[in-house]
Amino acid sequence: MSAADSSLLRPRLLGRATVNVVVAVSVLYTLLPVLWLVLASAKNRDALFSSDLLSLSDFSFLQNIGDLFAMDGGLYGRWYVNSLLYAVLGAAVGALVSVACGYAFDKYRFRHKEKLFGLVLAAVMVPQTVLALPLYLMASEAGLVNTFWAVFIPVLFNPFGVYLGRIFARGYVPDEVLEAARVDGAGELTTYARVAFRMLGPGLITVFLFQLTAIWNNFFLPMVMLSDQDLYPVSLGLYQWNSSASVSPEYYPVVIMGSLLAVLPLILAFVLLQRFWRSGLTAGAVK
Amino acid sequence: MNTTTTTHTRVPAGTPRAASPAPSASGLRARRAARRRQLTAAGVLMTPFFALLVTVFLIPVGTAVYLSFFSDDQPGLGFGPERQVFVGLRSYAAVLTDPTFLGGLGTVALYCLIYLPLMVLGALALALLLDSGVVRLRALAQLGLFLPHAVPGIIAALIWLYLYTPGISPVIELFAKGDITVDFLGVHTVVPSIVNIALWSNLGYNMVVFYAALQAVPREVIEASVVDGAGPVRTALQVKTPLVRASIVMVSIFTLIWALQLFTEPMLLSQSSPMISSRFSPSMYIYDAAFTRNNYGLAAAASVVLLVCTIALSYGVTRFTGRADSEEVR
Numbered sequence: 001m002s003a004a005d006s007s008l009l010r011p012r013l014l015g016r017a018t019v020n021v022v023v024a025v026s027v028l029y030t031l032l033p034v035l036w037l038v039l040a041s042a043k044n045r046d047a048l049f050s051s052d053l054l055s056l057s058d059f060s061f062l063q064n065i066g067d068l069f070a071m072d073g074g075l076y077g078r079w080y081v082n083s084l085l086y087a088v089l090g091a092a093v094g095a096l097v098s099v100a101c102g103y104a105f106d107k108y109r110f111r112h113k114e115k116l117f118g119l120v121l122a123a124v125m126v127p128q129t130v131l132a133l134p135l136y137l138m139a140s141e142a143g144l145v146n147t148f149w150a151v152f153i154p155v156l157f158n159p160f161g162v163y164l165g166r167i168f169a170r171g172y173v174p175d176e177v178l179e180a181a182r183v184d185g186a187g188e189l190t191t192y193a194r195v196a197f198r199m200l201g202p203g204l205i206t207v208f209l210f211q212l213t214a215i216w217n218n219f220f221l222p223m224v225m226l227s228d229q230d231l232y233p234v235s236l237g238l239y240q241w242n243s244s245a246s247v248s249p250e251y252y253p254v255v256i257m258g259s260l261l262a263v264l265p266l267i268l269a270f271v272l273l274q275r276f277w278r279s280g281l282t283a284g285a286v287k
Numbered sequence: 288m289n290t291t292t293t294t295h296t297r298v299p300a301g302t303p304r305a306a307s308p309a310p311s312a313s314g315l316r317a318r319r320a321a322r323r324r325q326l327t328a329a330g331v332l333m334t335p336f337f338a339l340l341v342t343v344f345l346i347p348v349g350t351a352v353y354l355s356f357f358s359d360d361q362p363g364l365g366f367g368p369e370r371q372v373f374v375g376l377r378s379y380a381a382v383l384t385d386p387t388f389l390g391g392l393g394t395v396a397l398y399c400l401i402y403l404p405l406m407v408l409g410a411l412a413l414a415l416l417l418d419s420g421v422v423r424l425r426a427l428a429q430l431g432l433f434l435p436h437a438v439p440g441i442i443a444a445l446i447w448l449y450l451y452t453p454g455i456s457p458v459i460e461l462f463a464k465g466d467i468t469v470d471f472l473g474v475h476t477v478v479p480s481i482v483n484i485a486l487w488s489n490l491g492y493n494m495v496v497f498y499a500a501l502q503a504v505p506r507e508v509i510e511a512s513v514v515d516g517a518g519p520v521r522t523a524l525q526v527k528t529p530l531v532r533a534s535i536v537m538v539s540i541f542t543l544i545w546a547l548q549l550f551t552e553p554m555l556l557s558q559s560s561p562m563i564s565s566r567f568s569p570s571m572y573i574y575d576a577a578f579t580r581n582n583y584g585l586a587a588a589a590s591v592v593l594l595v596c597t598i599a600l601s602y603g604v605t606r607f608t609g610r611a612d613s614e615e616v617r
Contacts, residue, residue: 015519016421023422026413027431030491033446034434036457040449048455101336108329123344125540125601127548129570130590133577134347134354157339182321188328217439219551220570224578235441242445243558256449259442266437 034263041260045253064257071241071254078230079237083216084265086151086233091211094156098211099204102165103196107178117166123159132224139225150225151233155215161207168203169196205276209269216266234262348594354587355379378588387566388589392596394478395568399546402482406542407535410490414497415523429498432491440488444555447484452559472560481552485545493538500534501527540601547597550574569593 040048042061068076105117131154139150173196181191222236229237238258245251355378357371382388413432417425435443450456451471462469471480504527512526528535550570557563557571565579566572569589577586 019416019419019421020423023413023416023428026490027428030435030487031431033443033450033487034438036450037446040455097335097339100332104329104332108325110326110329120340122598123340125544125597126344126348127544127570127593127597129548129550129573130351130594131344131347133573133583133586133590134350135343136577137350137354137583138342138346153339154343157343159340159344162336188324189331192328192332213436217441219439219441219554220574224574235439238445239441239555242448242555246559252455255445259445262442263438266439267434270433270437 079234083233087215090155095208098161099165102162103169105166106169358584378584382588410493413494418501436492440551444552477562500531
């Protein structure tokens with residue numbers, strides 16, 4: 001090591017320490033609110049307002065869970081099932097539809113293709129709030145307002161999934177494979193179902209995960225479409241309970257516990273499917 | 288988006304390749320049949336999506352535009368059939384002269400002005416730090432930063448609402464111990480408080496997007512800059528950052544589109560803060576006009592205005608960065 005190097009060592013060590021402190025503070029910023037949610041979910045109502053967060057003397061985690069599922073005749077359980085239905089089913093169907101379309105955009109040639117694709121990309125930009133009123137009027141004309149379908153059908157639409165699907169089809173399904181299948185006399189759709197579909201697997205899961213998050217997050221559309229509490233997803237239900245909390249504070253611990261449980265499915269999905277969504281992000285960002 | 292135009296000008300797949308110089312009649316027929324089969328397959332694969340596109344996108348956008356030019360006219364005392372009357376640009380005039388709508392636009396503009404730079408620079412800075420190789424426990428740090436993305440927007444808003452509420456919040460208690468009183472939901476603090484919620488939710492996600500892009504930067508480029516005597520800071524700012532410009536543009540556009548739709552967070556906070564009116568943001572204005580006041584024409588006109596703002600701003604960002612690109616080439 002030369003003399004110049006060792007004189008550089010001190011500022012570099014200082015730099016390293018600064019970098020690590022900055023990252024550590026950022027991680028604390030993102031983690032502490034979640035930690036607060038976990039700690040607060042173990043408090044009963046009085047402890048929530050008065051006592052030290054870290055004291056374990058008034059531990060009432062299980063009681064809060066019991067209260068949560070008993071509140072208003074067990075509504076929370078219904079909401080949870082609704083959310084799972086909207087999100088899991090919606091994301092699965094939506095991902096299949098979008099990726100199939102993206103695949104066709106990549107593998108086939110037809111007139112006005114790029115114009116159509118431009119339309120798909122434009123759809124990504126349009127705010128949900130712009131579509132909400134017309135969708136509500138259409139649903140009301142079709143007699144679908146305040147039904148499962150009023151929320152389920154619009155959330156299937158995922159133009160960004162088509163964009164990702166096209167990128168994945170180019171990356172994962174070599175054209176030679178299709179040529180070979182054609183030479184073998186396989187039909188186009190058979191080739192898609194038997195050969196290409198399997199190669200697109202990781203891409204499908206990425207799109208599924210993105211859409212799962214979006215639907216689980218969805219708040220505006222259910223708020224517009226639904227008035228029957230039994231059809232609410234968790235997000236809308238918690239919103240309503242929170243508005244009652246300022247009048248009747250017994251809702252506070254229930255809302256906090258409900259929030260904690262509502263976070264779990266997405267965390268689970270992200271952890272289990274980690275290696276897929278990482279590749280999806282790269283595809284969306286780099287190319 | 289300039290990121291996409293470059294990718295899709297390539298020759299599309301499925302192009303007949305290596306056409307023989309003199310195709311026989313039967314070969315030509317076979318090729319036509321194959322082409323027809325391919326078109327049918329494309330049709331089958333694309334129909335479900337485009338059926339959705341028409342029903343939940345094109346028709347609604349068309350309806351919004353149509354509604355914005357009409358108004359419900361109730362004859363007499365509300366008896367008799369309702370009919371729609373063409374009112375031209377009257378709804379637009381009403382929206383654009385409504386101080387609450389303009390106030391909402393102003394609020395969102397202020398929100399974007401604080402949020403967009405904080406988000407893009409913050410996420411990029413974190414990604415560069417993590418990419419520099421000196422961070423300990425990098426995978427764990429990434430996971431921690433990404434965690435809020437798994438927290439639904441309404442729940443993120445709930446958590447922060449409680450952290451902003453005196454009596455429940457340990458943050459306010461901590462400040463109180465130092466004799467500082469803070470009101471997170473006051474006149475001047477409510478917009479920064481909402482920015483904080485959005486920042487908390489999305490910082491980690493965008494950091495991962497940038498980090499992924501940085502990982503794709505060829506290592507030779509970075510080594511070359513180190514050989515040229517650039518320090519780690521200069522390498523990060525002058526070598527790596529320009530190379531991930533496509534991601535910066537993409538993140539900026541998506542952040543902007545989401546920011547303009549601002550709805551969930553203020554809607555929830557409005558339950559506890561008198562500072563947030565029911566027409567705090569354009570999206571809340573649309574909701575209020577459509578479903579509280581039942582004024583569809585007004586809501587539709589406000590929707591179209593919001594849509595035009597969104598498209599104009601996204602186009603502006605693309606153009607602006609596109610021009611920066613071409614100037615650099617020169």
